Amino acid sequence: MSNFLGEFDCKLDAKGRMMIPSGLRKQLPEAEREGLVINRGFEKHLVIYTRKEWDLIIADLAKLNQYEKRTREFIRYFTRGATELTLDAAGRILLPKALLEYAGIGNDLVLACQLNKIEVWDSKVYDLQMDSEPENFANLAEEVMGGMGRRADG
Template sequence: MSHFLGEFDCKLDAKGRMMIPAGLKKQLPEAEREGLVINRGFEKHLVIYTRKEWDKIVDDLSKLNQYEKKTREFIRYFTRGATELTLDSSNRVLLPKNLLEYAGISTDVVLACQFNKIEVWNQAAYDEQMDNAPENFADLAEEVMGGAGRRVDE
């Protein structure tokens, strides 16, 4: 499985359409045929998945114990607003108004690729998040990735 790479600045037009940048479009060969899915992120941003990746996530969710209240709540909140996106002939996607409002997105957008997904951020919110980087990134890396006795190649 390949992972998405890059960070792209975009603008929404008056109708809420966003052009997929050429560098990202090259990484999405199946998008025109299979489509994309967008939904809410865990922070105030949106997340785009390929249809294939979304189907894997939904398959994992369907295996959870839905007799547990927390599981039902998580599934409900996680899938809330999930919408299929279709590329038009100009390589644009129409982002749903309710999701744009949730993420505080109006015009300037950052697409930040992370492994199997593309995060969609309000430019100012993304800049603020990145400006609040930890004082010592090496300490954070050690805390998250170091682990006692953990080998680098594990």
Template sequence: MIQLIGEFECKLDTKGRMVVPAALKRQLPEAEREGLVVNRGFEKNLVIYTREEWNKKMQQLAKLNQYNLKNRNFVRQFMRGATELALDAAGRVLLPKGLLEYAGIEGEVVLACQFDKIEVWSKPVYDQLMGEDMGEDFAALAEEVMGGFDFGGMDNE
């Protein structure tokens, strides 16, 4: 599993192309050869996966019982708009118009790396989402999410 890190601000050109930042491109050595896949995120954002990580997601989805209506609906929604991306000679990817419209992305974009994927956000939406001062709320969230987590013998305070 790859471990992508970083947060990058980019701009789309008038055709919907985005230059992949050099620092991010270095973390994606196989992307030029194998390509990337973009699809809808769970919020109004997009998600980019390496081909390897996308294939893992597909293997997981293939194990779902296709006779179950909820499973079929989830697969449809998850796969909706999924598109292969290829880096051009200038290191750009063309983001599909329909996906850009879904995420409300125009012009400025934030790429937020999370483990094995890259979330793609409209910069104003991301700034609003992350600009909310969580203060003590973030500490409470950290305690709720991570407080009872077993860190393999480490002292859990």
């Protein structure tokens, strides 16, 4: 499993292509060979996975009981719009217009690395999201991570 690090400001060109920033590209050595997959996020953003990570997710989905209606709905919505991305010779990827419209992404966007995936946000939406940080982040950390038994200084 890959773990990505960083936030990157990017721009789309007139054809909807985005240059992968060099700092991120170094973290994606297999992307040129295996490709990437972009999909809808749970909020109004997009998510990029390495092909290897996407295959692991699909394998997990295949284990679910597809005789259950809620499972079928989840799989259908989760995989809706999933598209393979390939880097061109200049290190650009073409982001699907339908997915950009779904997420309300304009020409200025942010790539926010989140563990094993890269979130793609419209810059203004991302800034608003990050500006709404909980008043007491320590309480949120305790609520989410308190039972993990790990030690973190912060």
